[in-house]
Amino acid sequence: MTLTLPTRTTHVLLDLDGTLTDSAPGIVASLRTGFADAGFAVPADDVLRTFVGPPLGASMAGVGLTGADAAAAIAAYRRDFEARGMFDNSVFPGIPEALTELRQAGLTLLVATAKPEHYARQIVEHFGLDTYLTGGLDGVYGANPEAFTEVEGKEVVVERALAGAVALGADATQVVMVGDREHDVHAAAHHGVPTVGVAWGYGGPGELEAAGAAAIARTPGELRKLLTS
CATH class of the missing domain: 3.40.50.1000 (HAD superfamily/HAD-like)
Incomplete structure (x- = not known):
């Protein structure tokens, strides 16, 4: 309705x-780094762009990562995001x-x-x-x-x-x-x-x-x- x-x-x-x-430039770049640093295959940029906006856990589940795997990828992403991705934004x-x-x-x-x-x-x-x-x-x-x-x-x-x-x-x-x-x-x-x-x-x-x-x-x-x- x-x-x-x-x-x-x-x-x-x-x-x-x-x-x-x-905010997509910084988020996508930090996601790339996060997936790689956590030891997971890096999704294509068009997939990573869909992460912008929705809750991270839901997006991680959409690419097959849940539980401890999702937590590891999110933690790696956030390390990079805090260091450089947050303000790659306009x-x-x-x-x-x-x-x-x-x-x-x-x-x-x-x-x-x-x-x-x-x-x-x-x-x-x-x-x-x-x-x-x-x-x-x-x-x-x-x-x-x-x-x-x-x-x-x-x-x-x-x-x-x-x-x-x-x-x-x-x-x-x-x-x-x-x-x-x-x-x-x-x-x-x-x-x-x-x-x-x-x-x-x-x-x-x-x-x-x-x-x-x-x-x-x-x-x-x-x-x-x-x-x-």
């Missing part, structure tokens, strides 16, 4: 990778302007990402995105770094971010998720929150529509219009 956008949106939960930032063009206009329109902005929270906060701060968030870095909700499952990777994050929005005065029926992958749509829908999908991220053709996104924004300018119209 596709959820519809509220008549008036007041609070927005923003995905990070593929929505606010183009803010998508038009995002600062869109966020500025959303704040000027009175919307409360928070980040809800499957990325471990301590990484997400460093990235948000590095690129100055915290200046657009209510509460600054306290408005960044990320995953427990030890959580390798789909549920703990995103649905729990959305639950926490939604609770944070409600604590800031949100009516839960006026909250919208913004993301680029199907797991954003599914995790938000689990809590009754509709999603605006963004077409500039890492989702495959038709992925967001098939997942039940309430609307698709082709540009950051379209995203602003969808959330304020």
Whole structure:
């Protein structure tokens, strides 16, 4: 079932990778190193690119690594990511302007990402995105770094971010998720929150529509219009 956008949106939960930032270069490079250092065959780059956004455990399972093998590959990836991959990243063009206009329109902005929270906060701060968030870095909700499952990777994050929005005065029926992958749509829908999908991220053709996104924004300018119209 596709959820519809509220008549008036007041609070927005923003995905990070593929929505606010183009993080694929650093993530893919660190994944290559991580797989090799852990002693596993390195998947092709087009496969590694699908890792950007979803919880790592779910992506590892998709290439046949679970349990201790997945944990070893993730640990090796994170070593490289912390050393060099984290900031091989950039803010998508038009995002600062869109966020500025959303704040000027009175919307409360928070980040809800499957990325471990301590990484997400460093990235948000590095690129100055915290200046657009209510509460600054306290408005960044990320995953427990030890959580390798789909549920703990995103649905729990959305639950926490939604609770944070409600604590800031949100009516839960006026909250919208913004993301680029199907797991954003599914995790938000689990809590009754509709999603605006963004077409500039890492989702495959038709992925967001098939997942039940309430609307698709082709540009950051379209995203602003969808959330304020």
